[in-house]
Amino acid sequence: MATPPGPAGAPAGFDLRALLAARGTEGYALHSRHLNPQLPRMLRTLGFDRVYERAEGAYFWDDEGREYLDMLAGFGVMGLGRHHPVVRRALHDVLDAGLADLTRFDCQPLPGLLAERLLAHSPHLDRVFFGNSGTEAVETALKFARCATGRPRVLYCDHAFHGLTCGSLSVNGERGFRDGFAPLLPDTAVPLGDLAALERELARGDVAALVVEPIQGKGVHAAPPGYLRAARELLHRHRAVLIADEVQTGLGRTGDFWAHDHEPGAEPDLICVAKALSGGYVPVGATLGKEWIFRKVYSSMDRVLVHSASFGSNAQAMAAGLAVLCVIEDEDLAGRARATGGLLRERLAALVERYEFLHEVRGRGLMIGIEFGRPRSLGLRTRWNMLQAARPGLFAQLVVGPLLHRHRILTQVSGDRLEVIKLIPPLTIGEPEVDRFVTAFTAVMDEAHAGSGLIWDFGRTLVGQALARH
Numbered sequence: 143m144a145t146p147p148g149p150a151g152a153p154a155g156f157d158l159r160a161l162l163a164a165r166g167t168e169g170y171a172l173h174s175r176h177l178n179p180q181l182p183r184m185l186r187t188l189g190f191d192r193v194y195e196r197a198e199g200a201y202f203w204d205d206e207g208r209e210y211l212d213m214l215a216g217f218g219v220m221g222l223g224r225h226h227p228v229v230r231r232a233l234h235d236v237l238d239a240g241l242a243d244l245t246r247f248d249c250q251p252l253p254g255l256l257a258e259r260l261l262a263h264s265p266h267l268d269r270v271f272f273g274n275s276g277t278e279a280v281e282t283a284l285k286f287a288r289c290a291t292g293r294p295r296v297l298y299c300d301h302a303f304h305g306l307t308c309g310s311l312s313v314n315g316e317r318g319f320r321d322g323f324a325p326l327l328p329d330t331a332v333p334l335g336d337l338a339a340l341e342r343e344l345a346r347g348d349v350a351a352l353v354v355e356p357i358q359g360k361g362v363h364a365a366p367p368g369y370l371r372a373a374r375e376l377l378h379r380h381r382a383v384l385i386a387d388e389v390q391t392g393l394g395r396t397g398d399f400w401a402h403d404h405e406p407g408a409e410p411d412l413i414c415v416a417k418a419l420s421g422g423y424v425p426v427g428a429t430l431g432k433e434w435i436f437r438k439v440y441s442s443m444d445r446v447l448v449h450s451a452s453f454g455s456n457a458q459a460m461a462a463g464l465a466v467l468c469v470i471e472d473e474d475l476a477g478r479a480r481a482t483g484g485l486l487r488e489r490l491a492a493l494v495e496r497y498e499f500l501h502e503v504r505g506r507g508l509m510i511g512i513e514f515g516r517p518r519s520l521g522l523r524t525r526w527n528m529l530q531a532a533r534p535g536l537f538a539q540l541v542v543g544p545l546l547h548r549h550r551i552l553t554q555v556s557g558d559r560l561e562v563i564k565l566i567p568p569l570t571i572g573e574p575e576v577d578r579f580v581t582a583f584t585a586v587m588d589e590a591h592a593g594s595g596l597i598w599d600f601g602r603t604l605v606g607q608a609l610a611r612h
């Protein structure tokens with residue numbers, strides 16, 4: 143019997159190319175109708191509602207063939223850039239191999255090989271659990287820390303971001319994310335870098351772990367030098383463990399394989415990794431940990447499945463992860479992130495003197511925060527105050543807007559109400575991309591300081607919208 147025609151004019155049977163040819167222009171309408179409607183709404187408000195059709199490396203192209211530079215890398219997922227040929231080939235190969243994947247009653251080689259390769263970068267750790275996302279990697283670390291220590295409470299840092307499932311949300315340092323989802327796990331925030339606050343909490347004797355991003359994604363704030371190591375020592379003295387969330391910072395992003403490698407002896411007890419390990423293709427998360435922690439969790443044969451995931455260790459994810467680690471090493475992406483990031487930071491920092499709105503450029507490797515602040519001169523200050531009164535974070539949005547509209551560079555504001563732009567481009571970028579970004583950024587800052595022009599027209603629109611929301 144012939145297959146009946148698909149819905150709404152889609153061809154019979156499944157033909158991806160034909161489906162996209164028939165309905166590929168409906169993305170925004172379908173999103174508005176069936177998915178989170180606030181996404182298309184927000185994109186339209188910002189004028190970001192483009193249709194991107196194709197991508198390669200650090201670039202993508204819209205439906206009119208215009209080229210864009212990606213300084214966001216899909217929130218860090220595209221560490222290798224899009225469609226890296228080595229990862230693509232690995233995925234074609236794994237599909238063509240027709241492996242007996244996910245039988246669940248055997249031990250396939252790919253998970254073991256990926257674990258071996260990850261652990262080679264963390265010689266003080268012994269075992270790996272594979273899940274499917276960053277938040278799952280963090281959930282795993284929280285569960286393992288509680289099980290291993292027999293204690294309930296987890297500490298985290300103000301402004302932290304560790305994912306949005308309930309456990310990870312419990313260690314989120316931003317109220318906006320938590321509101322409406324309580325009650326969460328027992329948890330307590332401590333300021334990043336404050337060892338005295340950490341010790342006060344540990345003294346209560348109920349703490350399983352401190353979870354920390356070596357460089358916070360929100361605002362791009364690094365843990366102060368010596369903090370991770372000292373925190374780990376304190377935690378161990380109180381029989382608790384250190385969890386390093388390297389979901390965004392890991393895999394070369396900050397110029398070292400792990401961001402905590404920057405601090406000799408930091409040696410976290412558990413490390414969470416995800417994002418770029420996917421090669422930009424197959425969702426994956428991994429939690430690396432010490433032998434004694436895994437032994438507490440998987441303490442008997444009865445508990446073999448006590449923490450597991452149906453898709454964990456699937457062959458596509460493992461193949462992509464292996465290819466990613468190979469590329470990071472072969473192309474020395476950590477070294478390149480260090481060099482290119484250093485150049486980009488240096489060239490941006492040189493602008494701080496020139497532009498009153500520009501207060502600081504910080505970060506490590508290719509994780510860079512550009513912070514704006516109150517200008518000195520009266521005319522500019524009036525404009526700044528007008529934006530602040532409507533909603534903090536609008537100035538940074540005023541810069542992100544023209545970077546996309548006029549210079550076709552995608553960036554993001556680094557968190558709600560923050561006057562910080564975060565750059566986390568693919569680690570494969572080089573001097574041409576640094577030049578392009580710095581030239582565009584300089585043009586936007588010139589306009590902002592001239593106090594007139596499109597940027598301020600856009601500002602008035604955003605202020606109007608912010609006030610209308612109150």
Ligand SMILES: Cc1ncc(COP(=O)(O)O)c(C=O)c1O
Pocket residue numbers: 217275276277278280303304305306355359387388389390391416417
């Ligand atoms: C530091 C950190 N941890 C965890 C997560 C959550 O990862 P996922 O979105 O894959 O759940 C993120 C995501 O941005 C992150 O930046």
